[in-house]
Amino acid sequence: MSASLGLATRQRAPACPGQSVDAIDTPALVLDLDRFERNLSRLHERANTLGVRVRSHAKAHKCVEIARRQIAAGAVGLCVQKLAEAEVFVAAGFKDVLLTNQIASIAKAQRLAALTEHARIGVCVDAPEHIELLARAMAGRPTTLEVLIEIDVGMGRCGVHTVEAALELARMIADRDGLSLRGLQAYHGKAQHLRLPAQRRDAIGKAADIAASMQRELEAQGHSSLEITGAGTGTWLLEARSGVYTEIQPGSYVLMDADYGANEGAPDEPAFEQALAVRCALISRHGRTLVLDGGLKSFAVDSGLPVPEITGWRCVGVSDEHALVEVPADTVLPPLGSLVSMVPGHCDPTVNLHEWIVAYRGETVEAVWPVDARGAVF
Amino acid sequence: MSASLGLATRQRAPACPGQSVDAIDTPALVLDLDRFERNLSRLHERANTLGVRVRSHAKAHKCVEIARRQIAAGAVGLCVQKLAEAEVFVAAGFKDVLLTNQIASIAKAQRLAALTEHARIGVCVDAPEHIELLARAMAGRPTTLEVLIEIDVGMGRCGVHTVEAALELARMIADRDGLSLRGLQAYHGKAQHLRLPAQRRDAIGKAADIAASMQRELEAQGHSSLEITGAGTGTWLLEARSGVYTEIQPGSYVLMDADYGANEGAPDEPAFEQALAVRCALISRHGRTLVLDGGLKSFAVDSGLPVPEITGWRCVGVSDEHALVEVPADTVLPPLGSLVSMVPGHCDPTVNLHEWIVAYRGETVEAVWPVDARGAVF
Numbered sequence: 001m002s003a004s005l006g007l008a009t010r011q012r013a014p015a016c017p018g019q020s021v022d023a024i025d026t027p028a029l030v031l032d033l034d035r036f037e038r039n040l041s042r043l044h045e046r047a048n049t050l051g052v053r054v055r056s057h058a059k060a061h062k063c064v065e066i067a068r069r070q071i072a073a074g075a076v077g078l079c080v081q082k083l084a085e086a087e088v089f090v091a092a093g094f095k096d097v098l099l100t101n102q103i104a105s106i107a108k109a110q111r112l113a114a115l116t117e118h119a120r121i122g123v124c125v126d127a128p129e130h131i132e133l134l135a136r137a138m139a140g141r142p143t144t145l146e147v148l149i150e151i152d153v154g155m156g157r158c159g160v161h162t163v164e165a166a167l168e169l170a171r172m173i174a175d176r177d178g179l180s181l182r183g184l185q186a187y188h189g190k191a192q193h194l195r196l197p198a199q200r201r202d203a204i205g206k207a208a209d210i211a212a213s214m215q216r217e218l219e220a221q222g223h224s225s226l227e228i229t230g231a232g233t234g235t236w237l238l239e240a241r242s243g244v245y246t247e248i249q250p251g252s253y254v255l256m257d258a259d260y261g262a263n264e265g266a267p268d269e270p271a272f273e274q275a276l277a278v279r280c281a282l283i284s285r286h287g288r289t290l291v292l293d294g295g296l297k298s299f300a301v302d303s304g305l306p307v308p309e310i311t312g313w314r315c316v317g318v319s320d321e322h323a324l325v326e327v328p329a330d331t332v333l334p335p336l337g338s339l340v341s342m343v344p345g346h347c348d349p350t351v352n353l354h355e356w357i358v359a360y361r362g363e364t365v366e367a368v369w370p371v372d373a374r375g376a377v378f
Numbered sequence: 379m380s381a382s383l384g385l386a387t388r389q390r391a392p393a394c395p396g397q398s399v400d401a402i403d404t405p406a407l408v409l410d411l412d413r414f415e416r417n418l419s420r421l422h423e424r425a426n427t428l429g430v431r432v433r434s435h436a437k438a439h440k441c442v443e444i445a446r447r448q449i450a451a452g453a454v455g456l457c458v459q460k461l462a463e464a465e466v467f468v469a470a471g472f473k474d475v476l477l478t479n480q481i482a483s484i485a486k487a488q489r490l491a492a493l494t495e496h497a498r499i500g501v502c503v504d505a506p507e508h509i510e511l512l513a514r515a516m517a518g519r520p521t522t523l524e525v526l527i528e529i530d531v532g533m534g535r536c537g538v539h540t541v542e543a544a545l546e547l548a549r550m551i552a553d554r555d556g557l558s559l560r561g562l563q564a565y566h567g568k569a570q571h572l573r574l575p576a577q578r579r580d581a582i583g584k585a586a587d588i589a590a591s592m593q594r595e596l597e598a599q600g601h602s603s604l605e606i607t608g609a610g611t612g613t614w615l616l617e618a619r620s621g622v623y624t625e626i627q628p629g630s631y632v633l634m635d636a637d638y639g640a641n642e643g644a645p646d647e648p649a650f651e652q653a654l655a656v657r658c659a660l661i662s663r664h665g666r667t668l669v670l671d672g673g674l675k676s677f678a679v680d681s682g683l684p685v686p687e688i689t690g691w692r693c694v695g696v697s698d699e700h701a702l703v704e705v706p707a708d709t710v711l712p713p714l715g716s717l718v719s720m721v722p723g724h725c726d727p728t729v730n731l732h733e734w735i736v737a738y739r740g741e742t743v744e745a746v747w748p749v750d751a752r753g754a755v756f
Binding site: 010011012014025026027028059081082084101102103104105107108126127129130152156157158159161189281282283284286289291293294296297298300301302318319320321322324335336337346348349352353354355374375376377378 | 388389390392403404405406437459460462479480481482483485486504505507508530534535536537539567659660661662664667669671672674675676678679680696697698699700702713714715724726727730731732733752753754755756
């Protein structure tokens with residue numbers, strides 16, 4: 001178990017190492033270690049073969065123990081989505097952390113600047129104001145903060161849209177003490193859940209074209225050796241093979257969820273297994289409807305209701321602390337207290353609800369890991 | 379600030395008492411104390427006039443400081459939805475806690491039984507198995523666990539459906555040492571968000587009829603002085619005036635959310651004000667779309683996207699750590715770093731994402747309260 005951070009947790013752990021999986025208190029976030037380890041190997045081995053760097057996105061799991069295993073498997077560093085996450089992982093000893101997001105206050109810029117004394121730190125910008133704040137915060141420091149210009153490659157969220165805007169930001173970064181230009185953040189979030197391989201190929205083809213074009217223009221102005229980074233679990237192999245991206249940022253691949261599970265895989269793409277679940281108990285029932293003890297406070301439903309692991313069972317509703325599951329007419333109704341595992345629709349915000357991940361192998365709990373950066377939104 | 383529990387929190391507090399509201403770190407859960415206090419007075423004064431007991435539901439706020447103010451305003455005790463919540467509030471000194479839910483393991487029954495040494499404890503059942511577990515856990519204890527038979531009055535979740543089932547459970551409870559029958563749990567969750575007053579009146583009229591009928595049958599068998607408890611923020615006045623319910627269980631009334639705000643109020647019903655918000659910062663923008671630094675990990679979206687407090691602004695999308703807000707064509711675009719308050723769709727699971735509630739009055743932070751039972755799902 002991780003004791004690296006010395007952070008107390010508020011809720012008791014739902015299990016102890018060595019216990020049977022049947023003794024896990026419910027509802028609990030559980031991780032099948034065999035599947036997790038196969039997912040880890042599949043991605044990192046293939047990425048190593050392709051010669052693309054992997055910077056695993058820790059926003060998916062927020063867990064130091066999982067991040068350590070990603071580094072051990074070959075990840076060059078971590079991505080995080082929040083400054084407070086960066087603080088957690090730097091405090092835990094990680095030496096290369098990229099904040100794939102913008103920050104827009106001097107207080108946050110100063111916190112980020114302080115991290116450069118302990119680790120290699122990267123951050124994204126898409127406006128001059130971001131650079132001014134970062135430069136102010138880095139003033140007088142002996143260290144360097146590495147800056148990536150985020151470009152919008154189809155996501156419709158952050159990122160510049162024109163070469164002129166990117167060139168202006170690149171000039172500003174080059175001009176400021178304490179800042180250096182690392183490259184381009186070119187993440188296409190919307191492409192991750194396009195269901196068909198051809199749709200994803202098309203979207204990432206366009207994203208890579210935009211990134212390559214921006215890169216050429218920047219290089220023509222003397223900004224060389226640019227990192228081109230992006231990609232997620234749904235498209236990572238496309239970016240890895242694009243010849244444009246030098247680094248990929250998948251996060252969910254070690255855990256997986258029902259939304260990723262609904263993607264149709266390409267034939268030459270390694271399939272990831274569903275390793276994460278929320279284990280619930282049956283507390284009531286009427287007719288063929290089971291009432292489970294996990295609800296909105298145990299799984300996020302932004303990407304659909306959780307899916308029971310038993311084929312044919314169907315979640316039909318979720319309230320704060322309950323899920324309703326309908327079972328087929330030929331199912332022998334399980335007794336109260338029975339355990340039912342539910343696959344969450346979306347892993348990232350589901351993990352964020354929990355303080356512990358119960359890691360099991362076969363029928364035995366092997367470890368209980370804190371979700372170190374749970375609630376690290378600041 | 380509450381120091382009652384001695385529980386460490388993982389994330390730093392986003393503000394300090396005495397600070398200006400503009401200094402609150404983002405994203406943060408904030409509470410307008412003037413509105414909160416008016417909401418509190420409105421419900422408790424009216425309920426006192428009507429002579430109905432109020433047992434405030436702490437699942438909405440999970441916060442000891444808020445619960446204390448509800449007791450001070452006249453609440454006879456608290457409801458909770460989880461055993462782990464009951465443990466938090468009993469540890470904080472609350473003397474009357476009702477678990478409005480079923481538990482279905484002997485380990486949980488034993489934890490609940492242990493609480494009877496410190497407080498008056500109630501729990502719901504809807505099957506013989508629940509009673510057997512509770513009786514086993516209470517065996518040999520000098521205390522009593524008060525049991526409520528949950529009846530389904532239209533919710534379609536837990537609860538018995540027939541008089542025969544209720545009578546069987548009542549007999550079992552009466553027969554077991556350590557258990558006593560307190561009454562009926564008759565909560566109609568689905569009625570809370572029926573938009574029109576007439577719809578809610580109709581639903582609660584039927585619920586009260588079912589509860590009254592069950593009560594008569596139980597009284598005919600010698601089960602007297604039954605508490606009839608239920609109701610939520612959307613319908614509490616209907617149950618309070620029903621002549622059937624002796625106790626009401628509203629939770630959201632002190633906070634409110636966009637889903638409750640969409641209900642059309644009845645003319646004679648006290649209106650509750652939106653006291654809760656998630657305060658975000660503007661971190662990026664393109665065209666008339668603002669990108670805020672709060673997303674799925676800062677507000678729950680099960681009951682709709684968050685609603686910006688500024689009229690005419692509209693949330694059009696939420697991802698893990700971002701919200702996209704579109705502003706009208708005539709809006710002067712705010713600078714990066716500007717603060718935007720968002721009303722969550724559903725308060726309960728939103729509060730559960732946060733470790734702190736920043737309570738402010740006017741322009742000043744007055745207190746920062748821990749969300750003591752955040753994550754207390756076990």
